[in-house]
Structure formats: C-alpha cells, structure tokens
Amino acid sequence: MRKASGCLMNLLKHCEMPKYPHPCTHCGFCCLVEICPAGLGVLGVSESEKRQPCPLLRWQGVESRCALILAGAKGMGDGEGCCIKATVIHKGEARDFAALSEKEKVVLTQQFIRG
Ligand code: SF4
Ligand code: SF4
Numbered sequence: 224m225r226k227a228s229g230c231l232m233n234l235l236k237h238c239e240m241p242k243y244p245h246p247c248t249h250c251g252f253c254c255l256v257e258i259c260p261a262g263l264g265v266l267g268v269s270e271s272e273k274r275q276p277c278p279l280l281r282w283q284g285v286e287s288r289c290a291l292i293l294a295g296a297k298g299m300g301d302g303e304g305c306c307i308k309a310t311v312i313h314k315g316e317a318r319d320f321a322a323l324s325e326k327e328k329v330v331l332t333q334q335f336i337r338g
Contacts, residue, residue, distance in 0.1 A: 243304025245321045250328035251287030252320065253307040254280045255335060261291060261299055285329050 253259075254277040258268055262277045279290040292301050300306055305321040311331060313323065323331070 243306050243321065245305045247302075247305045248325040248328050249286045249288065250325070250332040251280055251282070252309075252328060252332045252335065253305075254287065254289065255332065256309075259299075261296070262289075265291065285333060 254262075256274065256276075258266065258273045258275060258277040258279075262268070262279050263270060263273055266278065277289075281288050281290050281293060289296075289299065289301075292299055307320050309320040310317050311320050311323075312318075313327065313331065320328070320331075
C-alpha cells in the first residue's frame, strides 16, 4: 500500500478533530453574552438585539442549562463541546475562553454576572 502524503495525513488528522475540542462545562457564559439563533427565533428577538443575556437560560447553582434543551429540543449542539469564540484577559494573559478549566469558567462567569 502506498504511504499517504504529509498533506493527506494532515487532512485526515483535521477530519478526526472534534469540532469543539473543549468540553462544555455549562458555565452559561455564552448565553449570557448573546442569544443564539434558536433563542432569537423562539423569543422573536431581532439579530441586532442579540447582545443580551438569554432569558431562556436556567440555573442550578453555578450550572446552567438551556430551557429549550431541557424541553427536549434537538440539534442545538448539546454535548458537542464549548462553542464560544472569545478571548479573555485572565490573570493578565489573553486566553481562549473555551480552553479554560471548568473552575476558571465558573469564576469568570460569576464575576460577569455580578458586574
Ligand atoms: S439559553 Fe438556549 S436559547 Fe438561550 S442562548 Fe443559550 S442555547 Fe440559545
Ligand atoms: S461558554 Fe462554553 S462551557 Fe460555557 S456554557 Fe457556553 S459552551 Fe458551555
């Protein structure tokens, strides 16, 4: 069998990579900063007003869940990992929010809620 070229190997590696490599820890940050397309549709909120906490977010302590998913909605990315694209300055360092630890996400989210 012929060896796969480096380029093909890279492509195969890319295909095997999960879409969102970091787990969702249910910190709720993404839904606090912006209402997702599904939420906009259900709530009848316009795209231009999406930068606000989603009223469909439900809390149990510091853990959050989407009311639509709790009600059985499918195809909303539940279980696919942390999908947020955000850079945060944490302890003086620019970090990818999705790659933060569960504890770091909780601390930053709770600080954000307290303002
Ligand atoms: S709580 Fe649900 S509907 Fe609202 S932004 Fe989050 S995922 Fe979307
Ligand atoms: S910011 Fe990431 S970890 Fe937090 S609830 Fe959203 S998807 Fe999950």
